[in-house]
Amino acid sequence: MLIKVINPNTTASMTEKIGACATAVAAPGTVIQAVNPTMGPASIESHYDEALAVPGLLEQIALGEAEGVDGYVIACFGDPGLDAARELARGPVIGIAEAAMHTASFLGRGFSVVTTLGRTAGRAWELAHRYGMAGFCKNVRACEIPVLDLEIPGSSARETITQECKRAVEDDQADVIVLGCAGMADLCRYITDQVGVPVVDGVAAATRTVESLVAMGLATSTRSEYAAPPVKQYVGLLDGFTVE
């Protein structure tokens, strides 16, 4: 089985970290291909970043289709481009926020999301509602850490995030923590040991979700909304996106 894990930002160190975390949980026989687009924002921290990340993400999906990829993970907590990706891909496409929230809902009465910048919290709440998880989501907490601070060795990011997770358990009464950024994937084990409740990393959760769907022979329904896009020309920078 070949699963393509796409970091939609263009920071290679984060892609490598995400790939290592996905590989660590993948079953024997599953090949993880971790990639990022060649164009787009170095990190995704706003609606603007998210919009500009989607073309490069979709290009990676199109390349994956040509390579026979069995399923995809969108490794950014905003689940950017998820619906469009599902129109292109034959196999399942799972976002890390979607997978993490559903996984957390199996483990307790309520979870808190601990994410990077406060300006991304609204998107996390929006996704919780979209996925039917709002009833399980006790809070979305922001550490006010820029995403790329997670790539600085020895930064205080790990401790800042850990303290926020502890406050989520104590003040929100969270039974479970959801890490609100793909760049936190490598912190999951450490934070789990520190906070005493399950901590869900969306990269691992999404990787295993895609694996299980593919193993069951399941894929996105193409009956209507997620059918291939209508054939048309896309001009200018999007020349390569023409759909035949």
Ligand SMILES: NC(=O)NC1=NC(=O)NC1=O
């Ligand atoms: N909430 C977030 O921090 N989302 C993210 N921005 C990125 O660049 N990767 C993420 O997971």
